[in-house]
Amino acid sequence: MTCTKLEVCVDTIEGAWIAAENGADRIELCAALSEGGLTPSAGMMAAASRLPVPVFAMIRPRPGDFRYSDAEKTIMLRDIQLAVQYGMSGIVTGAVTSEGRLDVEFLAPALRQSGLASTLHRVFDTFKNLKTAIEGAIDLGFERILTSGQGQKAEQHLQALSEIVRIADGRISIMAGSGVTHLNATRILTATGVRELHASCSVREKVAGRDQVEMRLGFIAQNGMKVTSAEQVQQLRATIDAFDEKGP
Known part of the structure; x- marks a missing residue:
């Protein structure tokens, strides 16, 4: 039977445990998912190293584009060292040159330095x-491309995902992400041939009365905070398992 992997991206340690305990095969550990995911702190990595599933740390020093200065690359290399030090199973990273190509000169030694499994993030897109x-x-x-x-x-680019899977031809895993839920997972898996899915499995949580001051001051969004949902993880896991059992 095919075994489709589920990776859940989180930016809190509580969310990481919820994902791990409700069906995630792997955790992408980030800070600031609202910014597309940034490098988590050393303390966050240390805490996440106790999770019962593999944890990949995002290595992205700031929001925005993926053209990094020498100073930023130095920070990224140090963050990779911390990922190793604090027991991460892998890293998620990427960088481009000023011409918009993969920054091989930086990435090759960075990946060698880590010695960890690695995912090329959505810089690929x-x-x-x-x-x-x-x-x-x-x-x-x-190891994979997100x-x-x-x-x-x-869900809106199934043909392109299918073409990416075709070109990869099993030489590197292709993981579909962005807007993946239990409602569209079967369609994505059936139409594209990907065998890894990436999702936040999050819901927006209403703010309790005690947090109204933080909302007024702008620390919490007016429509609440996004948090990892055990139900969303369970539903996506069940959808994936049903697809695997039936077969592509």
Whole structure:
């Protein structure tokens, strides 16, 4: 039977435990998911190292594009060292040159330094030439590519995802992410051939009365906070398991 993997991205330690205890195969550990995910703190990595599933730490020093200065690259290398030190199973990272190509000169030694499994994050979705980007990721030794099919939501770019899977040809895992839920997971898996899904499994939580001051001051969004949902993880896990049992 095919075994489709579920990775859940989180930015709190509570969310990490909820995901791990309700069906996630792997955790992508971040700070600031509202910014697309940034490098978690050393304390966060240390706490997450106790989880019962593999944890991959995001290595992304700031929001925005993926062209990094020398100073930022130095920070990223130090953060990779911390990921190793605090027992992470892998890292999630990426960088581009000023010409918009994979920054091989930085990424090759960075990945060698870590010695950990690695995922190329959605910087992949910025590249114009899919084949060149996939071959570059393979040559660098990335274990997988996280992609939405080069659009905002994976569900809207099934043909592109299918083409990425075809080009990869089993040489590197393709993981579909962005907007993945139990409601569209079967469609994505059936149409594309991906065998890894990435989701936040989050819901927006209303703010309790004691947090009204934080909301007024702008620390909490007016529509509440997004939190990892045990029910969402369970539903997505069940959908994946049903798909695997039936077969593609």
